[in-house]
Amino acid sequence: MALSDACSEFISEVDEAARRLAEAVHWYAAPGMPLSYGEEIDALRRACAKVDASPLDPEARAELLRLAVAVLRYLETPPDAPQLQQRRCEMETLIRLLQAGLSAEDAAEVPAVIKDVAQENERTAAAAARLRAMLSKLGKPAYDVAIKVISDIASATAKKFLGL
Numbered sequence: 001m002a003l004s005d006a007c008s009e010f011i012s013e014v015d016e017a018a019r020r021l022a023e024a025v026h027w028y029a030a031p032g033m034p035l036s037y038g039e040e041i042d043a044l045r046r047a048c049a050k051v052d053a054s055p056l057d058p059e060a061r062a063e064l065l066r067l068a069v070a071v072l073r074y075l076e077t078p079p080d081a082p083q084l085q086q087r088r089c090e091m092e093t094l095i096r097l098l099q100a101g102l103s104a105e106d107a108a109e110v111p112a113v114i115k116d117v118a119q120e121n122e123r124t125a126a127a128a129a130r131l132r133a134m135l136s137k138l139g140k141p142a143y144d145v146a147i148k149v150i151s152d153i154a155s156a157t158a159k160k161f162l163g164l
Helices: 003-028 039-053 058-076 082-100 104-118 124-135 140-153 156-162
Strands: none
Touching (some): 003 039, 039 058, 058 156, 140 156
16 A cells, blocks of 8 residues: 555545535434534535535645534533633623724624624634724724634634734
8 A cells, every 4th residue: 555545545534524424414404403503504514515525625624624623612512611601701891892992883793793703604704804894993902902802712714814
């Protein structure tokens, strides 16, 4: 067996794992399931489809892996876990901080923008761009606090887009 054969076998196993995950996502998205999932179902479905449609695209596989880890961490955190409450508090602090320095129209958008920045979904990059515009309107002290909180709660995609 050559090294290229071992690499090919590895990639085939990753692709098979992505197909199994796509089947599981489809099953968990079915109506009548006891647990109701949100945007993570659609995001996983899209990421699995991208892997299937993009042979040998390492970024598609890396994106699926990052998303699967983020969903796992989110879903495995018990509702009463201190980390979950801490993250919720940090998000609320960030929302209030941003809203205080923005116009009423911009302030109304803040909760949705923060939610999308904290999650991996199809709106994450656009939300990060919107957040960057909002941050530019803040004074230095508020900006510094906001960047610290964003660094703690933002998804990998948002952090990359924001340069954090």
